[in-house]
Structure formats: structure tokens, C-alpha cells
Amino acid sequence: MVEFLNHGFIQKALIAGFFISMLCSMLGVFLVLRNLSLIGDGLSHVTFGSIAIGILFKSYPFYIAIPIVMASAMGIMKLKEKARLLGDAAIGIVSSLGIASGVFISSVAGGFNIDLFSYLFGNILAINWTEVIISIFLSIIFIFLISIFYQELLFITFDEESAKVSGVNVHRINTMLYLMTAVTVVLAMKAVGILLVTALLILPSVTALQLSRGFKATLFISSIIGVFSVISGIVISFFLDLPTGATIVLLNFLFFALSLFYKRFF
Amino acid sequence: MSMIDENVISMKDVYFSYNSFEVLSGISFDLKKGSFLAIVGPNGSGKTTLIRLMIGLLKPQRGEVYIFGQRAFLFKDWYRIGYLPQKNYFSENHFPAKVKEIVALGLLSKKRSWKGFYRPDLKTMDKYLDLLGILDLKEKFIGELSGGQRQRVLIAKTLLNEPELLILDEPLAALDPETREKFFDILEGLNKKKATTIIMITHDTGTIGRYASYMLYLDKRVIFFGTFESFCESEAMTEYFGEYTQHLICHRHHIEDIFKKSYKHG
Numbered sequence: 397m398v399e400f401l402n403h404g405f406i407q408k409a410l411i412a413g414f415f416i417s418m419l420c421s422m423l424g425v426f427l428v429l430r431n432l433s434l435i436g437d438g439l440s441h442v443t444f445g446s447i448a449i450g451i452l453f454k455s456y457p458f459y460i461a462i463p464i465v466m467a468s469a470m471g472i473m474k475l476k477e478k479a480r481l482l483g484d485a486a487i488g489i490v491s492s493l494g495i496a497s498g499v500f501i502s503s504v505a506g507g508f509n510i511d512l513f514s515y516l517f518g519n520i521l522a523i524n525w526t527e528v529i530i531s532i533f534l535s536i537i538f539i540f541l542i543s544i545f546y547q548e549l550l551f552i553t554f555d556e557e558s559a560k561v562s563g564v565n566v567h568r569i570n571t572m573l574y575l576m577t578a579v580t581v582v583l584a585m586k587a588v589g590i591l592l593v594t595a596l597l598i599l600p601s602v603t604a605l606q607l608s609r610g611f612k613a614t615l616f617i618s619s620i621i622g623v624f625s626v627i628s629g630i631v632i633s634f635f636l637d638l639p640t641g642a643t644i645v646l647l648n649f650l651f652f653a654l655s656l657f658y659k660r661f662f
Numbered sequence: 663m664s665m666i667d668e669n670v671i672s673m674k675d676v677y678f679s680y681n682s683f684e685v686l687s688g689i690s691f692d693l694k695k696g697s698f699l700a701i702v703g704p705n706g707s708g709k710t711t712l713i714r715l716m717i718g719l720l721k722p723q724r725g726e727v728y729i730f731g732q733r734a735f736l737f738k739d740w741y742r743i744g745y746l747p748q749k750n751y752f753s754e755n756h757f758p759a760k761v762k763e764i765v766a767l768g769l770l771s772k773k774r775s776w777k778g779f780y781r782p783d784l785k786t787m788d789k790y791l792d793l794l795g796i797l798d799l800k801e802k803f804i805g806e807l808s809g810g811q812r813q814r815v816l817i818a819k820t821l822l823n824e825p826e827l828l829i830l831d832e833p834l835a836a837l838d839p840e841t842r843e844k845f846f847d848i849l850e851g852l853n854k855k856k857a858t859t860i861i862m863i864t865h866d867t868g869t870i871g872r873y874a875s876y877m878l879y880l881d882k883r884v885i886f887f888g889t890f891e892s893f894c895e896s897e898a899m900t901e902y903f904g905e906y907t908q909h910l911i912c913h914r915h916h917i918e919d920i921f922k923k924s925y926k927h928g
Contacts, residue, residue: 547767547770548770550763554757555747555749561771562740563738563741564770605756608758610758610759610760610763611758611763613758614758
């Protein structure tokens with residue numbers, strides 16, 4: 397086991413996985429309760445398109461993806477607010493635009509399909525120190541923001557209209573939530589891949605909601621489940637030679653199934 | 663000081679349409695501090711739209727709306743207002759927050775800017791929970807409560823801030839008769855002792871006359887605005903409603919008033 401921890405790639409994966417999963421699990425609670433569960437799916441599809449742009453221009457895809465996905469998150473928010481589209485419809489539009497752009501660019505430019513499609517399934521064991529440091533830095537900032545705006549986030553999650561009439565700047569808090577989600581999706585892409593990002597956002601939070609003992613407790617339980625799934629997923633996949641992203645997601649699903657069982661029989 | 667400054671709410675020839683469907687036309691009235699206004703009218707008469715215009719959640723296509731002398735859509739002194747919207751109670755079934763967490767949100771508007779690490783005034787919270795007979799539910803989850811209990815929680819949240827203006831959109835619907843009495847006693851106390859201005863949408867025209875000083879009958883336009891006494895004496899209203907309906911509202915109001923007075927005097 398000690399030898400396992402001596403591997404540099406394992407150290408990087410465990411550190412980044414810890415922070416990314418904690419952030420995903422906390423944000424997921426707000427997204428699920430606001431019927432925005434699929435925003436992670438939509439934004440991860442945009443990540444696919446923006447990675448294609450990054451590879452096309454031979455830039456580091458991470459840096460290209462973050463601003464594009466943030467802009468797309470704002471696009472979803474504006475479509476909901478201004479065009480009065482329901483959350484799912486706005487997510488669907490931006491999501492399909494992201495996938496179509498990725499396929500179009502890779503087809504027209506040609507020659508980098510293998511690179512692009514490697515992002516679909518991610519590989520946390522291949523994460524580099526720059527990505528680890530970005531993950532730690534952004535996760536700490538976002539968790540701090542969630543802590544200081546906790547009351548406002550709780551209020552708009554419960555009742556957006558009442559929150560507005562109580563002086564909560566709903567637009568600013570929503571913008572913050574959407575932008576944090578956008579950046580988190582790009583970070584999580586490295587851990588589990590574009591196709592499985594939604595699982596990191598949704599599964600720990602829906603599991604915690606089955607066991608909830610108050611709002612703060614739900615955030616805490618969600619974080620514990622998210623972190624435990626990622627850490628144990630990395631360990632199990634290493635020793636059993638399994639795909640890491642898929643192992644993490646399946647563990648998350650196992651905990652969700654156990655929570656349903658617990659709620660049903662205890 | 664202008665007339666607008668003396669009025670808590672002032673509407674000047676207000677028109678509002680959803681797309682091309684006109685909901686309110688030519689609404690004008692002034693409401694002075696310390697008034698208790700009942701807004702009544704049939705379904706779809708524009709009652710909720712009217713109060714959403716008052717607090718700046720909607721902007722009129724024509725006309726001017728003032729609240730505490732400020733244009734409603736620029737209003738920022740939210741700590742002066744308590745707002746209880748019409749709710750769909752089924753949406754909160756899976757919300758993981760406890761009653762005390764939800765009620766505490768009522769004090770958030772007292773904080774002018776940064777609301778981080780906010781600690782609610784627990785004594786005031788307990789006072790209102792006790793007055794509404796739900797102190798024993800403080801540690802329960804909102805999703806575990808019945809519709810009437812949830813409504814009492816939301817009422818406690820709205821009253822907690824002890825605002826200068828209370829705006830209540832059909833608060834009585836889910837309440838049992840005993841709780842209605844308790845609720846009206848609280849409102850009467852706030853209105854008489856603290857000069858709290860109260861605006862309430864209700865279909866309970868029989869009971870509301872015992873407490874409200876003014877009535878606004880709305881049917882896309884103002885059919886009547888004035889005191890209950892002037893409503894009962896108005897020949898125009900007799901002509902509009904018919905003698906029977908007017909009699910039902912005014913007679914019951916009169917009888918219940920006598921009953922209440924004799925009950926209070928032992």
C-alpha cells in the first residue's frame with residue numbers, strides 16, 4: 397500500500413480527486429434541488445467542442461475549455477431568463493451545440509480524433525501537477541464562496557422569488573453558481589471524462605438527499621460520499637487494473653443503491 | 663414631503679399585459695401607512711400580478727408604481743417588507759432543510775450587504791413559532807409537514823423580520839380555523855400596535871372584513887377601493903354584486919364583529 401502511495405501519478409490523482417469530488421458533491425446538492433441536474437451533462441458536451449478547438453489551435457485544451465464552458469453556462473442562464481425557456485430546454489440547446497461543434501471541427505480539421513476522444517472517458521491517473529494545482533486553488537476558492545454565501549444559496553434554492561424580495565441579489569448568486577459549475581465540469585472532465593461528469597455532480601448529492609439530516613448535513617454527507625467514491629475508485633482501479641473513471645462512477649452508484657435500501661428498510 | 667412619500671404603496675394609472683393579454687388596466691390607488699388592505703376578486707382577476715408589480719418583480723407597461731416613495735422596480739430596502747407568495751406545497755417534499763433553517767431565512771433581509779456567517783435571532787424565531795403553534799416542529803424537516811404546517815412555517819418566516827409592510831398572497835388557504843384565528847390575532851397585533859401595513863389577497867370576504875380596514879375589489883380593473891363600511895353602503899356595489907352577495911359579505915362581517923366584541927368582553 398505504501399508503495400502504491402509512492403507513485404507520483406497516484407499522489408496527483410488522489411489530491412486532485414479529493415478536491416474535485418468535494419466541489420462536485422457540494423455544487424450537486426444545489427443543482428439537483430433546483431432541477432438543474434443535467435447542466436453538468438450539457439456543459440460537459442460543450443467541453444467536448446472546446447477541447448476540439450483547443451487541439452485545433454494546438455493550445456492547452458484546459459485553458460480553452462474553461463472560458464468557453466463559462467460562456468456557455470451564462471448562455472444557459474440567459475436563455476432561461478430572457479427567452480423564458482425551461483431549464484432542460486436551455487441545457488439541451490447549448491449541449492447539442494457543443495457536441496455538434498466538436499464533431500464538426502474534428503471532421504473538418506481531421507487527424508486528431510484519437511486525442512479528442514480520449515477526453516470522453518478521462519484519466520485521472522494522467523493528471524499533471526499544473527492541473528492538480530489549478531484544481532486545488534479553484535476548489536478552495538469555490539468552497540469558500542459556498543460557505544460565505546451559504547444562506548443566500550439556501551434561500552434561492554428554496555424559493556427564488558422570496559429570496560429576491562428579501563434582498564438577495566438572485567442574479568449575482570445564480571451567476572456565481574453557474575460559473576462555478578462550468579469550471580467544475582472542466583476540472584471533473586479530467587477525473588472521469590466528458591461522458592461521466594454528470595455522475596460526479598448528481599450521484600453523491602442524490603445519495604445524501606436520501607440520508608439527509610438538515611441542509612448543512614446534506615452538503616457534508618454528499619462531500620463524504622463523493623470523496624470516498626473517488627479515492628476508493630482510484631485505489632480499486634489501480635489494484636484490479638480497471639478503468640478509473642468508470643470505477644468511480646459505479647462506486648457512486650453502489651452508494652446510491654445502498655442509500656435507497658437504507659431508506660426503504662431502516 | 664409629497665403625497666407619494668406619505669403612502670406606503672402608490673399606483674398611478676398602471677397597465678400590465680402578459681404578451682398581448684391585458685391583465686390589469688388603469689389601476690390607481692394610494693395606501694397609507696398602518697392600513698390593512700384586503701385584495702379580493704375572482705380567479706384570473708390580476709391579484710397576484712398586482713402585488714408582484716407593487717414589489718417590483720414585474721414592471722408595468724404603462725403607469726407608475728411606488729413603494730415607500732421609491733419606484734418599485736428600483737426598490738432596495740427589502741428589510742422593510744415581508745412577502746409571502748402563493749406556493750405550490752408539493753415542490754418542497756424532498757427539500758432537506760429543517761423548519762428552523764427555513765424560518766431563519768426570514769431575517770436575512772436585515773443584513774444590508776454581506777450575509778456570510780449570518781446567525782439568526784433565535785429568541786424572535788421561537789416567539790413566532792410558538793404564536794403559530796409550531797414550536798415543537800422546529801427540528802422537523804419541511805418535507806415531513808402537512809400543507810397547513812408548512813404554510814405556518816412560511817408565515818413565521820415572513821413575520822420574523824417584523825417588517826413595516828406585510829404582503830400576503832392567499833395565506834389562509836391551507837390553514838385550519840383555529841390557526842386562522844391565531845394568525846389574524848398576530849396580524850391584528852402588528853397592525854394596531856406597530857402600525858404595520860398589511861396587504862392580503864384572500865377569497866375569504868366574510869372573515870377579512872373583521873380585520874381589514876380597506877378593500878380593493880379587482881377584476882382586471884379596480885371595481886372598488888375603500889373602507890369596508892363604504893363598500894357596504896355603496897349603491898354602486900349593490901348594483902355590481904347584487905344585493906344578496908353584498909349582504910353576505912357585509913352582514914357576516916357585522917355579525918362576526920359583534921360576536922368577537924362580546925367574546926372579548928367575557
